[in-house]
Amino acid sequence: MNKYREWVIEKSLVAAAMVSLIIIAFIIITIFRTGLPLIAEEGVFHFLFGMEWRPRREIFGIFPMMAGTLLVTILSMLISVPLGILAATFLAEVAPQAIRSILRPVIELLAGIPSVVYGFVGLMALVPFIRIHLGPPGFSMLAGAIVLAIMALPIIITIAEDAINAVPKTYKEASLALGATHWQTIRNVILPAARSGILAGVVLGSGRAIGETMAAIMVLGNIPAIPDSVLDPIRTLTANVALEMAYAAAGPHRQALFATGIVLFGAISILVITANRLRRGQQL
């Protein structure tokens, strides 16, 4: 009797643990089922590299949005990667315990603030600032990159710090014993040893920037065109879906938005798998 009960309980726990896999499967099935027929009809090449997005005339090319997503992500990483690695190094190697116990909750809060609040602050503070001091329209790749950089920071810092902490103490001691300064040790021994873990943080941080929706919509201006400068508005893949799902009727337009979702999901999945590999790579 007891044995039977134990068996039932164990199996239900397995089932609960499987739920996240089931959700992933359902996500894949639902978005592919709706989006894939349109990609097949338009042709992969036309859909991915078409320069025009005119839903009313049933022209669906998402290249400007892919370029927009890519450009704003790269720009945001230029800001958040150096800052994030510095902060992670500071936390792991330099910060006194008291400072660390202030910074940890600060980083958690940065991760916890809702993206719509980041977007709101960007819209009310950053966009007007750029419009006045750097030139109109203010809604721009630059505004988006700054907001996304802040949002990606917590991920980069947390994962990079873990990677730095995972470097064996003996490496550090050996370097110090050879007469290297603390900074020389950090630069030449610790950071290189933690390289792949730090890289995993950067990859997941860019994943956050690519997938961000609300903040992107609120500061980027959402014009589906290739930008000439960082002060031009752009539209990301996420914004394309979020803005048009509100009114897209069932049919090719809605299918095209799900197809945009497929591209986005594919990109994110590649990043998650890459980060996973990288983190496993750093087993010292």
Added chain:
Amino acid sequence: MISAYTKEKIAKLALWLSSFVILAVLLGIIAFVVVRGIGVIDLEFISSMPRRGGREGGILTMIVGTLAIIAISSIVASPIGVAGGIYLTEYAGRHPLSKVITFGADWLAGVPSIIFGLFGFAFFVVFLGWGFSILSGGMVLACMILNTIIRTSQEAILAVPVSYREASYALGATKWQTVSKVVLKSAAPGILTGVILGIGRAAGETAAIMLTAGSFMFRLPTSVFSSARPMSLHLYILAMEGVHPGAIARAFGTATLLILVVIIANLSSRAIMSYYTRTLRQER
């Protein structure tokens, strides 16, 4: 040629500076919102219905909508997440399945909220016919916060000393008796932090809600099938439509409330967690 000593000084300065930049960014964001928002929040703001599209009146319906969606998502996700955490820590061992499940959870954590929105729209709103409703929104959020709950439960359960389990087995308890009466009981506060963090995340989530819960705001919801506009979505709509001073002021008020929710969730989960680890250490 700069001496190693000078380099050391410059590097340490940069490391300290990076953390101050991050601290300043967080404080800047919070101050920017709260300074203009805190004056808007009074009893009338949180207890009266919106009027004229939200430009006047309060945000009662949005608060109720947020609470309803949080309630559904945490009631659904908590048992599944905790059960998943129990399986991964207590039962799976080195079973290959546990690797797959952990990878699935990581993957799910990386999926952008807009993709969850597309999935929720296609599955809950259209396929199951629940329409734009609190139930659809709550279920999508349940999928999104599941990973947070699994991860924190895992950590909390792992923190329970092995000696507790051994003592229980020595008394002749079965595995499930040990897990449910000994392990879970001492891990409960830690597990609670996961649920609180999940709630904090659910309160601010916007993109997925936009595609699943609708945006109706003029009557209080009467059932789980009512459409609702949670605070996060309300903030977005006010911010994007608003040139009207009443709308902007209410947007700041709503943003302040969202930030407060996140701060309270983070601080309380931190307090519980430190209490929990301290008692466990003492008992050991």
